[in-house]
Amino acid sequence: MKTWFITGATRGLGQATALAALEAGDRVIATGRDRAVVSEALGPDGDRLLSARLDVTDQSSIDAAVRDSVERFGRIDVLVNNAGYGQLGAFEEISPEAVERQFATNVFGVFAVTRAILPLMRAQRAGHVITISSMVGAVGVDGGSIYAATKFAVSGWSESLSHELARFGIKVTAVYPGYFRTDFLDRSSMRLADLSLEDYARTTATATERRSSRNHRQAGDPAAFGRAMVELARSPESPVWLVAGRDALRTIGERNAAQTSAMDAWHTLSASTDFPEGA
Numbered sequence: 001m002k003t004w005f006i007t008g009a010t011r012g013l014g015q016a017t018a019l020a021a022l023e024a025g026d027r028v029i030a031t032g033r034d035r036a037v038v039s040e041a042l043g044p045d046g047d048r049l050l051s052a053r054l055d056v057t058d059q060s061s062i063d064a065a066v067r068d069s070v071e072r073f074g075r076i077d078v079l080v081n082n083a084g085y086g087q088l089g090a091f092e093e094i095s096p097e098a099v100e101r102q103f104a105t106n107v108f109g110v111f112a113v114t115r116a117i118l119p120l121m122r123a124q125r126a127g128h129v130i131t132i133s134s135m136v137g138a139v140g141v142d143g144g145s146i147y148a149a150t151k152f153a154v155s156g157w158s159e160s161l162s163h164e165l166a167r168f169g170i171k172v173t174a175v176y177p178g179y180f181r182t183d184f185l186d187r188s189s190m191r192l193a194d195l196s197l198e199d200y201a202r203t204t205a206t207a208t209e210r211r212s213s214r215n216h217r218q219a220g221d222p223a224a225f226g227r228a229m230v231e232l233a234r235s236p237e238s239p240v241w242l243v244a245g246r247d248a249l250r251t252i253g254e255r256n257a258a259q260t261s262a263m264d265a266w267h268t269l270s271a272s273t274d275f276p277e278g279a
């Protein structure tokens with residue numbers, strides 16, 4: 001039986017992952033900014049469920065949740081860094097303060113929670129750190145530069161961490177979901193640009209239309225995502241990257257092919273920047 005620690009378990013992919021882990025017979029520490037909302041989402045605490053208040057931007061809430069988890073279950077096998085939101089809009093239309101808030105949650109929040117749990121995993125000489133990045137953590141998109149910057153950040157961090165932690169028996173995976181049917185594209189979750197420049201008015205209107213037509217019609221099924229996380233956590237050979245959803249498979253596949261072909265096309269210039277061989 002594994003013990004999971006999940007951030008942002010009040011709804012969406014975090015809630016679905018917690019439900020799937022409970023369904024599989026595992027133990028779950030389900031955390032959220034409002035503990036009562038976690039309980040509404042997952043039911044009252046029991047033998048295998050502990051709910052805890054945790055805001056990833058509040059260090060004391062992280063420390064308290066980890067302390068309570070250890071007291072209750074003695075170990076944490078799987079950390080799911082899931083909490084996050086999308087700050088969308090053109091780069092120039094997002095204020096520096098909004099950029100900082102986005103990094104505080106999506107990047108520094110992930111670092112803070114992981115930093116609090118790694119000593120336990122190192123002592124166990126076992127564990128699995130799963131971080132929910134995004135398709136946009138591998139492919140840059142129009143109108144998503146700041147959100148993509150945070151997801152590229154955790155993707156690179158996660159990949160590097162996999163090398164650092166393998167020696168302690170700790171596995172590390174970044175997950176790259178495509179569009180999933182959660183609140184992600186709702187005004188309750190995503191944030192739009194807080195500045196407004198006339199030059200971007202048309203592209204912003206098109207993006208808003210595209211998002212509204214896609215919202216709550218996304219192909220990705222959160223329950224299926226949750227089951228995939230359980231399978232990932234149980235597999236002895238965990239990948240460093242896991243793509244979730246056919247849209248993400250296609251988009252990341254095309255991006256990787258475009259990158260390879262750009263490297264081939266510019267090979268001579270790229271290879272020209274070294275000292276001559278033997279120098």
Ligand SMILES: NC(=O)c1ccc[n+]([C@@H]2O[C@H](COP(=O)([O-])OP(=O)(O)OC[C@H]3O[C@@H](n4cnc5c(N)ncnc54)[C@H](OP(=O)(O)O)[C@@H]3O)[C@@H](O)[C@H]2O)c1
Binds near residue numbers: 007012033057178
């Ligand atoms: N759905 C998609 O299409 C999609 C695609 C790619 C990646 N993702 C990523 O998947 C993760 C989950 O997103 P979702 O689709 O499930 O979105 P969601 O339905 O909006 O859920 C987001 C969760 O994150 C929590 N959260 C936000 N800020 C937090 C903070 N400071 N501290 C603790 N919890 C916080 C929310 O808590 P509250 O209930 O308190 O607001 C909520 O539980 C995110 O990292 C997102 O970037 C989603």
